[in-house]
Amino acid sequence: MKISLQEIQKLERFIQDIDGGVFDEEFDNDKFNPCEYFAERPQFLMAMGFDEYVAFEKKTQFQNMWFSDAVDDCKQSIYREPSGRWHVLFSAPINKVYHEFMFHSRKTLWDENKEVDGSLILKLNDVFEKLYSIADQISEDDHIIWSPRLWTPSSQESERRVLSSGTSQILTSLKSEAVTFEDLSWQQFEDVVAESICTMGLKVHKVIESPQGGRDIIARGVLIPGEEPITIAVEVKHKKVVDRPDVEKALWQNRRFPALMFVTSGRFTAGVLKEKSLPENRLRLFLKDGDSLGDIIRGFKY
Secondary structure (H helix, E strand, C coil): CCCCHHHHHHHHHHHHHHHCCCCCCCCCCCCCCHHHHHHCCCHHHHCCCCCEEEEECCHHHHCCCCCHHHCCCCCEEEEECCCCCEEEEEECCCCCCCCEEEEECHHHHCCCCCCCCCCEEEEHHHHHHHHHHHCCCCCCCHHHHHCHHHHCHHHHHHHHHHHHHHHHHHHHHHHCCCCCHHHCCHHHHHHHHHHHHHHCCCEEEECCCCCCCCCCEEEEECCCCCCCCEEEEEEEECCCEECHHHHHHHHHHCCCCCEEEEEECCEECHHHHHHHCCHHHCCCEEEECHHHHHHHHHCCCC
8 A cells, every 4th residue: 555745745734724724613524524534545544553444424334333323424434453453533633732533442432431532542743754654655565456545435436336327227137037147248247246245235346457366346344244344355257157276266366355255147066165165264255156146136126
């Protein structure tokens, strides 16, 4: 993940505008909200050592999570430390005096005694010091395609708009069985898969970057109820039969991803099902054949 010097300078001007009183004392959420600002620019806080980031606009999107009752219905973000603990960004710098980012964990958010202000406090000066130290550095990490910018509310709105415009009629035809998967091109089938994943409550990014690295879609969200949000590589095969070597190759290419979803318009062989049954793949490999994908589509509501 590369952060440019120009981006950091824009952030500095943004903070200076606050200090200069450019914004009203009582902020209009439609025009300015510091937590919304950083939800759309997660790279700044991710640089402070967080592992993952998830953003949302409606708390109902994460209604079962520990922070949902404590946040407003506007762009919000949560960040995970390497230790595995999640923190919700509760407040961000808004004036000359309050130049801190305050986060809450589940423990501190619902602490009745309020013995501490938050689970984590980041000084704005420390954030800028870190950002300027890494400005314009190119990461050698092959996870760069996982950039947190993919999951900002505005990026996801753009993805959803493109997907919906291209798949609405196809999905209607599939649901009514006017067409079948065999009638679709591989590009159309990928779009159908991406839209289907969205209906499962996940966020999606269609991989157009080159090389693709063995994945057609990247998804983010809660795949297993009660578990934490994870990043999922999605391999799509528009073919009649998927055999074990196809799945083994995809597992290897996406070994750095927490989970792999393999979707086909056809069926999986017994060898694939045997691969799925291995202990190391039980909660990492998820299979969806043409029949199960068809069930999802038939359940769509328009």
